[in-house]
Amino acid sequence: MTDKTLIELTGQQTQLIVELGEYAEILHWGQKVSGDLNGFRMALHRPVPYGRLDSDVSMTLHPELGRGVFSSPGVEGHRDGQDWAPVFVISHIEQQQDSIVIESEDAIAGLRLQTELKLDSNDVVKTRHTLTNKKAGVYHVNRLANTLPLPARANELMTYYGRWVHEFQTVRQPLLQGGYQQENRRGRTSHEHYPALVAGTTHFDEMNGDVWGFHFAWSGNHRLRVDVKADGRRYMQAEVIYLPGEVALKEGESITTPWLYASHSNCGLNGMSHHFHSHVRETILPSDFTDKPRPIHLNTWEGIYFDHDPEYIMSMATQSAEMGVERFIIDDGWFKGRNGDKAGLGDWFLCEAKYPNGLHPIVEHVNKLGMEFGLWFEPEMINKDSELFRTHPDWLLAVNGYDQPTGRNQYVINLQNDEAFNFLFERLDHFLSTYNIAYIKWDMNREVVQPAHLGQAAAHNQTQRYYQLVDKVREKHPKVEIESCAAGGGRIDFEVLKRTHRFWASDNNDALERQTIQRGMSYFFPPEVMGSHIGASHCHSTRRRHSIEFRGLTALFGHMGIELDPVKEEQAEKEGFERYIKLHKMLRPLLHSGRTWRIPTDDKAHQIHAVVSNDQSEAVVMIAQLAMPTNSLSGHLRVPGLDPQATYRVTVLDKPSNYDDIVNYQPPWTESGCELSGAWCEEVGLTMPILDAESAMLVKFERIH
Numbered sequence: 001m002t003d004k005t006l007i008e009l010t011g012q013q014t015q016l017i018v019e020l021g022e023y024a025e026i027l028h029w030g031q032k033v034s035g036d037l038n039g040f041r042m043a044l045h046r047p048v049p050y051g052r053l054d055s056d057v058s059m060t061l062h063p064e065l066g067r068g069v070f071s072s073p074g075v076e077g078h079r080d081g082q083d084w085a086p087v088f089v090i091s092h093i094e095q096q097q098d099s100i101v102i103e104s105e106d107a108i109a110g111l112r113l114q115t116e117l118k119l120d121s122n123d124v125v126k127t128r129h130t131l132t133n134k135k136a137g138v139y140h141v142n143r144l145a146n147t148l149p150l151p152a153r154a155n156e157l158m159t160y161y162g163r164w165v166h167e168f169q170t171v172r173q174p175l176l177q178g179g180y181q182q183e184n185r186r187g188r189t190s191h192e193h194y195p196a197l198v199a200g201t202t203h204f205d206e207m208n209g210d211v212w213g214f215h216f217a218w219s220g221n222h223r224l225r226v227d228v229k230a231d232g233r234r235y236m237q238a239e240v241i242y243l244p245g246e247v248a249l250k251e252g253e254s255i256t257t258p259w260l261y262a263s264h265s266n267c268g269l270n271g272m273s274h275h276f277h278s279h280v281r282e283t284i285l286p287s288d289f290t291d292k293p294r295p296i297h298l299n300t301w302e303g304i305y306f307d308h309d310p311e312y313i314m315s316m317a318t319q320s321a322e323m324g325v326e327r328f329i330i331d332d333g334w335f336k337g338r339n340g341d342k343a344g345l346g347d348w349f350l351c352e353a354k355y356p357n358g359l360h361p362i363v364e365h366v367n368k369l370g371m372e373f374g375l376w377f378e379p380e381m382i383n384k385d386s387e388l389f390r391t392h393p394d395w396l397l398a399v400n401g402y403d404q405p406t407g408r409n410q411y412v413i414n415l416q417n418d419e420a421f422n423f424l425f426e427r428l429d430h431f432l433s434t435y436n437i438a439y440i441k442w443d444m445n446r447e448v449v450q451p452a453h454l455g456q457a458a459a460h461n462q463t464q465r466y467y468q469l470v471d472k473v474r475e476k477h478p479k480v481e482i483e484s485c486a487a488g489g490g491r492i493d494f495e496v497l498k499r500t501h502r503f504w505a506s507d508n509n510d511a512l513e514r515q516t517i518q519r520g521m522s523y524f525f526p527p528e529v530m531g532s533h534i535g536a537s538h539c540h541s542t543r544r545r546h547s548i549e550f551r552g553l554t555a556l557f558g559h560m561g562i563e564l565d566p567v568k569e570e571q572a573e574k575e576g577f578e579r580y581i582k583l584h585k586m587l588r589p590l591l592h593s594g595r596t597w598r599i600p601t602d603d604k605a606h607q608i609h610a611v612v613s614n615d616q617s618e619a620v621v622m623i624a625q626l627a628m629p630t631n632s633l634s635g636h637l638r639v640p641g642l643d644p645q646a647t648y649r650v651t652v653l654d655k656p657s658n659y660d661d662i663v664n665y666q667p668p669w670t671e672s673g674c675e676l677s678g679a680w681c682e683e684v685g686l687t688m689p690i691l692d693a694e695s696a697m698l699v700k701f702e703r704i705h
């Protein structure tokens, strides 16, 4: 016991106590407590019961079977059937203020493992491993997992599920013996298995409970596991799923895992989100863009689909500028052979039949109107009905000799083929160098079924080549912003966000559905990276109809845009777009820098979402009525995060047009406003108004003294 040392890493609120001897073990990860490390050691060491191994077995950062850890190992592999149960011993430790890097060796197996562990000032932990083959012969790596411990009181989970047009759905479940596991084999981050989860104490909620949130930053196949060991200890593990034979390290070669990000809060889910949001803003997002106000988009997709006529598109741009739009984007349908979703992908040449005068007149028109110009691409994809496929059928990502199902009539290009990679870079570079393009939407509309290169499994490398392609484009065109889209929210994770600027959260622009999708996304991402558009009143993906007020307020709480054909809209709708664009511009500095609060409600039919400025001088709150209220009166709106000592002026900024007609009368504060202390707003609150299902209201809090 005594030849071990304890070190601690501390954030603002979080503490990691790590014991280092032959191996590293996290003894405590939770709320920061000051005190004597030796006392901590005495307090944290475990008893050893009868009926199992005679000594204590540690849950290290890479569980090892050879040390008697009967859990999912951190490293699994072999060298021609040998060296399959490595046991690593620490050889070197480098400690800095906020991180430790641990080098461990297994001299027999000829392997070195480097483990990085960091806790930053936003209370976000990140960890990853690098495994190196140090011996002659090929070391086949089956698994390399990141493992973090959870305390025994973490006994509930919030996990994610979803599908196309239904992303970021959350579900609660107890964490029992047997644990939880999710596997994603779709070759992209996926709609179905967003790579994150939250573990917490019984009944943890938005405001209460200890929670430990995890996000695995990888845009391909992954496995997440939360396991309860037979002795009651528990841990979270995240790893890339390596397909058979795909990681084979020659002597001297290494493989590095993606980063696993994690954060603890003892103030429930809101506290956890505050950590992740600050971390994303300060550390993940490309730094050169964080201060720029995010321009309001007009995206042509749901307005005209594949029906492109330059004159008409220019009239759309004119109308957009009149409404206050700041960036005009031509979506799918502009390139050769692309008249529907069955052909053309891969032929990244302007369709001269549709654009006989080229793209310049449109870009210039858009720029003259004071807007930026953006263009859609789906670089990794190919239709068999394309010149590219006819010339290079061998560029397909496929296992030769087998058929594979299409997705949206298309196939994936093998980015590991250098010629294909260079062709795609050249095409993107051509457009970005030729036209004044400020933004591209980088789409990926199908899943990966046969990720092979030269016959061998190559899913991991395909994802890395995708990162390299984006990086290469960014390096040459650092000012161009990129939106990551994959049929909506199929590629949303921290690793993509290091090289892109926003996400298309969903192809579903139905405001009611968006309320849930955006909420699910808000646990890990701040609002400014979430593309959120006002769609047509008759929603294309659900066929529901919603008022402009409900659509406007729902889109307000992200990076806002409009996605329809403004030319065809009626005057009342246009006035609505203009109104919400103005509102967004006014509130944008607050929305895109403040603290998000998901406010608990007494009735599930409501969803309340707030953003409070960092200096607590203002806040904006959206009350969304998702369904019929359960009772005729709905309790109180209580707003956390304001300065308890300060006085705030409360005013309604926006409400449904029928607001006063649906009841005898509404709460007086919603008519004439009122002044209240921050403490009152948090502790007692304001009587909830009565709203129809599928409508919303916006309330502003401004500090007056």
Ligand code: GLA
Residues within 6 Å of the ligand: 301, 331, 332, 376, 443, 445, 485, 486, 487, 488, 504, 506, 507
């Ligand atoms: C995907 C995207 C949409 C749109 C279409 C174009 O579905 O998610 O927003 O760009 O592709 O084909």
